[in-house]
Amino acid sequence: MTTQAMQKPSAERVKARPRTDVFETDEALILVADVPGADLDSIELALEDDVLTLRARSVVTAPEGWQPVGSEFELPDYERSFRLAADIDREALAATLQNGRLRVVLKKRQPQTSRIEVRVG
Amino acid sequence: MLFRQLAERRLLSPFQALQDIQAEFERLLAEPEPGAPNALGFAMYTRDDGALLRTPLPGVDPKHLALEVDGNALTLSGRFEDEPGADQSPAQHVERPRGSFTRTLRLSFEIDAARVQAKLERGVLEVTIPRLVKNPPIKIQVLPEGGKN
Numbered sequence: 001m002t003t004q005a006m007q008k009p010s011a012e013r014v015k016a017r018p019r020t021d022v023f024e025t026d027e028a029l030i031l032v033a034d035v036p037g038a039d040l041d042s043i044e045l046a047l048e049d050d051v052l053t054l055r056a057r058s059v060v061t062a063p064e065g066w067q068p069v070g071s072e073f074e075l076p077d078y079e080r081s082f083r084l085a086a087d088i089d090r091e092a093l094a095a096t097l098q099n100g101r102l103r104v105v106l107k108k109r110q111p112q113t114s115r116i117e118v119r120v121g
Numbered sequence: 122m123l124f125r126q127l128a129e130r131r132l133l134s135p136f137q138a139l140q141d142i143q144a145e146f147e148r149l150l151a152e153p154e155p156g157a158p159n160a161l162g163f164a165m166y167t168r169d170d171g172a173l174l175r176t177p178l179p180g181v182d183p184k185h186l187a188l189e190v191d192g193n194a195l196t197l198s199g200r201f202e203d204e205p206g207a208d209q210s211p212a213q214h215v216e217r218p219r220g221s222f223t224r225t226l227r228l229s230f231e232i233d234a235a236r237v238q239a240k241l242e243r244g245v246l247e248v249t250i251p252r253l254v255k256n257p258p259i260k261i262q263v264l265p266e267g268g269k270n
Contacts, residue, residue, distance in 0.1 A: 016157040022214035023204065032204055034217055036158055036177035036244035060245055066166035066173050073162035073177060075245070100179035100244015103204075 014076040018054070018102075029086055029106040036100035037075035045095055045104065047088070053081045056102065160201070160218050163226065171251040172228060179244035180217070186241070188248065190234035195250060198223040231255075 023030040035043070037058030044055040058075035062068065084106065092107040158177045166173040178186070178199065186199040201218045233253040240247050 019157050019216040019218075020214070021204070021212045021217050023210050023212050025210050030204075032180075032217065034157070034160070034177075034179035034244070036160075036179040039243060058243075060175075060243060063166055063173055063175075063247075066168050069165045069167050071162075071164035073158040073164060075158055075177070078157075099181065099241065100177065 014074055015079055016076040017080045018056070018078045020080065020082075024086075026108075027110075028108055029084065029088070031082065031102075031104040031106070033078075033080070033102045033104070034100060035078050035097075035102050038078065038097070038100065038102070040097050043095070043097060043102065045093070047090060047093065050084045050088075051081050052084055052104075052106070053079070054102070054104070055079050161197075161222055161224055163224075169252075171230075171233075171249065174226065174246075174248040174250060176246050177244060178241065178246050181241070181244075181246075183241050186239075186246070188237065188239055190232045190237060193228045193231050194225050195228070195232060195237070195248070196223065196225040197246075197248075 018033040018035050020031055020033040023032070031052075031054075033054060035056040035058075037060040038056035039059045042057035042059055044053075046053045046055075056078040058077070060075055086106075087109045089107045089109045093104070095102060095104045097103075160177055160179065162176060164175040166175075174195070176197070181199055181201060185202065186197070189196045189198075198221070200221045203219060204212070228250065231253040233251040236251040238249045
């Protein structure tokens with residue numbers, strides 16, 4: 001194990017791509033990303049054209065009064081972009097964070113059908 | 122992005138799409154996401170009265186976690202659950218861990234099992250592990266001559 005502080009100044013911190021699962025239903029794309037250590041305020045989601053960018057930051061600090069003796073991981077800053085194949089309803093984005101797991105629901109834009117009345121001329 | 126690439130290539134060659142899927146599986150198995158914290162990696166801290174353990178367990182429900190103490194060994198076990206509804210719509214791209222896990226940590230001291238505390242916040246488990254003090258130091262009063270205080 002290497003000895004590392006739990007949280008370093010942001011300039012020195014590791015930037016990592018969060019592990020992410022992708023689900024797709026007829027109605028939505030669902031991204032589920034592991035962002036342990038992040039809190040809701042640190043999460044940033046931006047959708048530009050067809051690229052969704054996720055950013056999050058771990059807010060867990062080293063415990064006070066304890067001496068670090070070794071660590072097999074470091075809580076990083078998270079960043080990852082996803083190019084979306086589906087046509088997304090930009091007004092219906094929803095995200096929840098629970099136990100370090102971020103769940104983003106991107107509803108697909110449903111094809112609009114319009115009824116055209118045919119008159120007999 | 123992967124799906125779009127696959128969809129585009131599938132139009133050209135169905136075999137290419139299969140090769141791409143196999144290559145992607147091999148990549149996922151061979152290379153962990155760079156920098157992403159390993160679930161169940163341990164960070165250890167100490168002080169005179171014990172140790173503190175932290176481990177990232179994102180998405181794990183505390184109900185699915187168990188801690189057992191045996192002498193100087195602490196065993197953590199639990200389960201990474203799949204997403205609700207995943208049986209109807211299975212994941213199309215998987216990177217997050219699944220299934221059961223167990224890991225045992227052996228310490229240099231005997232653990233006071235009755236005082237171990239654990240909390241799971243923001244997907245990080247923190248366990249405070251107090252050192253067992255079998256014969257705590259006691260103060261012995263020295264009596265003056267005559268044996269009375």
